[in-house]
Amino acid sequence: MYKPYETTFRGQKLSIKEKLMNISFCYVLFICILAAIGIVMLYSAANGSWRPWALNQLMRFAVGVGVMLFFALIDIRLLLRYAYLFYFGTLFLLIVVEITGHVGMGAQRWINFGFFKLQPSELMKIAIVLALARYFHTSSLQTIESIKGIFPALIMVLVPAGLVIIQPDLGTGLMLLFTATAIFFVVGVQLWKFALLGVGAIICMPIAWAFLRDYQKDRVLTFLNPERDPLGAGYHIIQSKIALGSGGVFGKGFLKGTQSHLNFLPEKHTDFIYTMLSEEWGMVGAVFVILINFCIIAYGYSFALKSSSYFGKVVAIGLTTNYFLYVSINTAMVLGLIPVVGIPLPLISYGGTVMLSIMASFGILLSVYINRHIQFGKE
Numbered sequence: 001m002y003k004p005y006e007t008t009f010r011g012q013k014l015s016i017k018e019k020l021m022n023i024s025f026c027y028v029l030f031i032c033i034l035a036a037i038g039i040v041m042l043y044s045a046a047n048g049s050w051r052p053w054a055l056n057q058l059m060r061f062a063v064g065v066g067v068m069l070f071f072a073l074i075d076i077r078l079l080l081r082y083a084y085l086f087y088f089g090t091l092f093l094l095i096v097v098e099i100t101g102h103v104g105m106g107a108q109r110w111i112n113f114g115f116f117k118l119q120p121s122e123l124m125k126i127a128i129v130l131a132l133a134r135y136f137h138t139s140s141l142q143t144i145e146s147i148k149g150i151f152p153a154l155i156m157v158l159v160p161a162g163l164v165i166i167q168p169d170l171g172t173g174l175m176l177l178f179t180a181t182a183i184f185f186v187v188g189v190q191l192w193k194f195a196l197l198g199v200g201a202i203i204c205m206p207i208a209w210a211f212l213r214d215y216q217k218d219r220v221l222t223f224l225n226p227e228r229d230p231l232g233a234g235y236h237i238i239q240s241k242i243a244l245g246s247g248g249v250f251g252k253g254f255l256k257g258t259q260s261h262l263n264f265l266p267e268k269h270t271d272f273i274y275t276m277l278s279e280e281w282g283m284v285g286a287v288f289v290i291l292i293n294f295c296i297i298a299y300g301y302s303f304a305l306k307s308s309s310y311f312g313k314v315v316a317i318g319l320t321t322n323y324f325l326y327v328s329i330n331t332a333m334v335l336g337l338i339p340v341v342g343i344p345l346p347l348i349s350y351g352g353t354v355m356l357s358i359m360a361s362f363g364i365l366l367s368v369y370i371n372r373h374i375q376f377g378k379e
Contacts, residue, residue, distance in 0.1 A: 014370065019073050022370045027299045031068075031347070031362055034292050035061045038348035041277050044255050045269040053269050053350045060352055064359030071363025076371040079364065080134055080311050087131035087156070093120035094163045109167045119353040121164045121172045126361055128176055129183070129318030131156055136187045137311040144188050153184070168213055171341030175325050182321040183314060223339035239265050240272055240334045243279040244286075251282030269350045271342060275334045289348070293327045303369040312368040319361045326358075 014022065039061070042053040097111060097120055110117040135153050136144065143149035157180040165173035185194070209217070226234040226241075243259035252258065257279040259265045268276045278286040300320030304313045323346060330345040332338045344351050346358045 016073060019370050023072060023366055024299060024303075024369055027296070027362075027366070027369075028068075030292055030295045030299070034289070034296070034347045037277070037289060037292075038273075038345075040254075041273055041280075041348060042269055042350055044257070044280060045260065045273065045276060047261060048255055057350055057355070060355045061347075061359075064355050067356055068359045068363035068366065071360055072366035072370060074363075074367050076309065076312055076367050076374055079130060079315070079367065080137065083127075083130035083134040087127040090120055090123045090127040091160055091163075093118070094124060094160055096120075097167065098163060109169055116352065121160075121167070121169060121176075122353045122357040124160050124164070125172075125176065125179065125322050126319065126357060126364070128157060128160060128180060129315055129322065130364075132180060132183050133311050133314035133318060136183070136314055137309075141188060145190060147193075150184070150189060150193075153180075168216070169342065170212075170216060171329070171343045174341075175322065175329070175343070178325055179318055179322045183318050186317050187314065219339040219341070223336070226336065236266055236272070236340055237334075237336050240275045241336055243275045244335065247279040247282045247286075249283050251278070251280045251285055254280055256280060270344055271330065271340075271349065272334055273349050274331055274345050277348070290327075290331070293346075297324050297327070300365050303365055303372070306372045307368050308373055308375045309371075312371065312374070316365055316368045319365055323358070323361065 039054050039057050042057050043050060046053055093111065097108060100111075109121060110119050132153055135156070139149060157176065161173045161176045161180075164176060181194070212220075222234045222237065226237050230238055239259060243257065243265050246252070246259065247257075255261070257265075257276055259279055260268045260276040265272055265275060265279075274286070274289070277289065281288075297320055300316060300323065304316035304320065307313045307316060326343060326346045329338065329341065329343045330349075333340055333343065344354055346354065
């Protein structure tokens, strides 16, 4: 079994300067390119104005770079040591949201600090990865293969996921479950257990349907048939498809998107910003953004492969999978491949907590890479 606090590692402990020199600058470059695209598109969303979105996004990204560097320079063993503390602190914030949270757009998801609204569910996406990574880091293969052994990990996932779903935020709750599923898979949980849970989920679907809010049911029904309510529940996706198709190969040009600038496209600065980008820059611009995201995701998984510590591998896989879910769900949503859920496009959609949580994730991934030679001792 692994001992988290009695560790050995190859090589000398790195200084701050050496850590900075070991940062993957190509990875950081891709992040900056994507953020720059987001700021440009928010400038366009405001009809050629830095306010109200682009300037705020630029400042948030600047703060996010500081957050990323802070986590990148942290010794990975500190992340291991305080993983549970961060998890339970974030879980406490989720409970606070349920009691006194700020309500916006029909959901109770934020804690209002006056100058900033914190969305704890975004922090939980990081906390749950760190907590599971620590749990499985200190578990033997025999423990992982037993139902009793994975039960505590399941509780760590289901409790916060349930709190998020009842906010209601079904999209984020499902992201927590999917990320955890990926971690369970890579640590060696047997496939029959996934099959058993899958069958159970299918059986429970009729019951779950009864507990969905009316607007959530409308989203599912609209996904199956967008034309059933073209001016109501189906409006978002219909306008999104029109904007996507009208962009063609090379787009209509910067600041020239008719669907977005004539306000036919709703939520153009948040969930549907990829649609606006596709209208103005066409298929070329849309594919370019996907390629940049692919590079970021590929780097994240490569960090996992290069890490000498089991904890680092699981953390890198979990956080990269979380980022992959952001990108894939948002793009699939605006293309009409899945029902509309409130999942933004990282670094491009406007948002405060999402920006900071994503940048913190990038920083932790860089820490895994910088500390890739650290080997945690075994008992």
